[in-house]
Amino acid sequence: MTILLSTLNARYTHASLGLRYLLANMGELREQTRIQEFVIGAKTTELVERILAHEPTIVGFGVYIWNVEETTKLVATLKQVAPHLVIVLGGPEISHETNGQQIVQLADYAVTGWGDVTFPKLCADILHGPKPLMKVHAGVQPPMADIALPYALYSDDDIAHRTLYVEASRGCPFKCEFCLSALDKTAWPFDIDAFLAEMESLHARGARLFKFVDRTFNLNIKTSLKIMQFFLDKLAANPDDPVYAHFELVPDHLPDALKEGIAKFPPGALQFEIGIQSFNPVVQANISRKQDNDKAAANIRWLCDHSNVHMHVDLIAGLPGETVESFAAGFDKLWALGPHEIQFGILKRLRGTPIIRHTQAFGLVFDPHPPYTILANRDIPFPAMQRLVRFARYWDVVANSGRFTHVTPVLLGEQPFANFMAFSDWLYANTDATHRIALDRLAALVGKYLQQQGMPGVAALLARDGHGVKQKASHAGQVAAPQRQARHLAA
Numbered sequence: 001m002t003i004l005l006s007t008l009n010a011r012y013t014h015a016s017l018g019l020r021y022l023l024a025n026m027g028e029l030r031e032q033t034r035i036q037e038f039v040i041g042a043k044t045t046e047l048v049e050r051i052l053a054h055e056p057t058i059v060g061f062g063v064y065i066w067n068v069e070e071t072t073k074l075v076a077t078l079k080q081v082a083p084h085l086v087i088v089l090g091g092p093e094i095s096h097e098t099n100g101q102q103i104v105q106l107a108d109y110a111v112t113g114w115g116d117v118t119f120p121k122l123c124a125d126i127l128h129g130p131k132p133l134m135k136v137h138a139g140v141q142p143p144m145a146d147i148a149l150p151y152a153l154y155s156d157d158d159i160a161h162r163t164l165y166v167e168a169s170r171g172c173p174f175k176c177e178f179c180l181s182a183l184d185k186t187a188w189p190f191d192i193d194a195f196l197a198e199m200e201s202l203h204a205r206g207a208r209l210f211k212f213v214d215r216t217f218n219l220n221i222k223t224s225l226k227i228m229q230f231f232l233d234k235l236a237a238n239p240d241d242p243v244y245a246h247f248e249l250v251p252d253h254l255p256d257a258l259k260e261g262i263a264k265f266p267p268g269a270l271q272f273e274i275g276i277q278s279f280n281p282v283v284q285a286n287i288s289r290k291q292d293n294d295k296a297a298a299n300i301r302w303l304c305d306h307s308n309v310h311m312h313v314d315l316i317a318g319l320p321g322e323t324v325e326s327f328a329a330g331f332d333k334l335w336a337l338g339p340h341e342i343q344f345g346i347l348k349r350l351r352g353t354p355i356i357r358h359t360q361a362f363g364l365v366f367d368p369h370p371p372y373t374i375l376a377n378r379d380i381p382f383p384a385m386q387r388l389v390r391f392a393r394y395w396d397v398v399a400n401s402g403r404f405t406h407v408t409p410v411l412l413g414e415q416p417f418a419n420f421m422a423f424s425d426w427l428y429a430n431t432d433a434t435h436r437i438a439l440d441r442l443a444a445l446v447g448k449y450l451q452q453q454g455m456p457g458v459a460a461l462l463a464r465d466g467h468g469v470k471q472k473a474s475h476a477g478q479v480a481a482p483q484r485q486a487r488h489l490a491a
């Protein structure tokens with residue numbers, strides 16, 4: 001075997017779509033190419049041993065924000081142990097600002113952007129000459145029809161145990177400045193019939209969980225409807241054999257035809273990830289995000305009230321011009337709309353994104369280490385940003401975890417952001433930790449906090465969430481679950 005394609009996935013369940021695209025497009029080199037995936041957190045020397053066991057001539061690494069540090073160590077060690085090995089890098093983390101990056105200095109070559117045709121050509125040149133002169137090769141974007149689809153490369157084991165990532169299109173026409181897709185300027189669709197034929201064979205092989213990585217599923221409604229119809233047909237053919245699809249949507253574009261299709265899905269079949277990011281029009285203008293807030297809010301409300309979609313809605317704290325107060329107002333507004341989860345993200349400076357044009361004017365200070373999280377800005381000093389970071393962490397383990405569905409609305413009351421921030425500050429003061437708080441202990445702490453706030457019926461509330469916290473007062477059943485929870489529980 002000559003070429004090894006490798007990456008460190010964030011979890012075992014995440015099967016790398018990028019590596020499978022490369023393998024599918026290796027042409028004459030395909031027979032000499034293999035994939036070896038790893039998971040972050042493994043010992044570097046063990047990875048080196050496993051890579052060298054393949055006796056490859058070339059190793060291609062997919063480099064992402066979650067693995068760049070470990071991959072840098074891996075490349076450094078490989079170059080020590082096997083200096084003859086040719087190392088080629090690809091992926092978003094090395095597609096921009098390559099100059100001065102340690103991992104690029106250590107490797108032999110890097111392919112920026114699309115690797116589907118450039119990587120195989122580079123490998124052919126390395127193996128058969130002429131020896132490539134340049135270290136960094138800008139990926140050539142071929143016509144979409146020339147890209148071989150990779151789905152047959154998902155193994156039976158992948159289908160049985162891992163999330164299957166699929167894409168009906170690449171790119172995004174919007175220009176949100178914090179996002180790498182802002183550089184695309186448009187979206188390029190794959191041939192929808194060829195794509196659906198691949199989905200058909202995946203389904204026939206037993207795939208039931210499809211995660212679409214398309215940046216905007218609802219861009220071309222005709223295509224969205226065709227894809228949804230594919231899943232509706234599967235569900236209709238065998239209602240006892242559920243199938244599950246995950247899509248990313250822009251929130252202010254939900255024409256009636258799409259609503260009609262969405263409304264036909266039973267519970268548990270559809271999950272939407274919807275980016276709001278900020279409800280603040282000034283911030284939206286600062287980051288070049290075009291969003292009709294009224295339409296977006298109305299559509300989220302419609303989805304909550306008239307569909308069975310499980311909804312994650314994204315907000316980002318730390319954007320230029322967003323104060324804690326304006327973020328809080330957006331958070332409260334979103335909570336009132338009733339999505340199942342609010343994904344509370346903290347701004348990150350992804351390599352290549354145009355957000356850095358605001359660095360001076362808004363005093364943006366980013367952590368120089370991955371994932372390059374914002375530490376402070378003109379409107380949110382470091383200590384306040386740290387409070388937001390803790391809020392986000394606790395929000396995940398309490399509100400988004402699904403383990404406190406009865407407790408959360410009570411904890412949030414009439415002022416969701418302010419009340420959860422008070423809880424977050426209290427929790428941190430009482431634990432000194434944001435990670436590894438055992439569930440039993442967390443439930444006990446939540447109970448203690450609510451009791452201190454004079455909340456009646458805490459034990460009963462926690463019991464409804466499955467936590468057996470001993471409390472002095474017992475007002476079982478007195479605190480009714482607000483309407484919103486019914487949706488949480490039904491989903």
Ligand code: SF4
Pocket residue numbers: 172173174175176179180181182215216250275
């Ligand atoms: S945030 Fe979403 S809509 Fe905006 S550029 Fe990125 S992918 Fe496109």
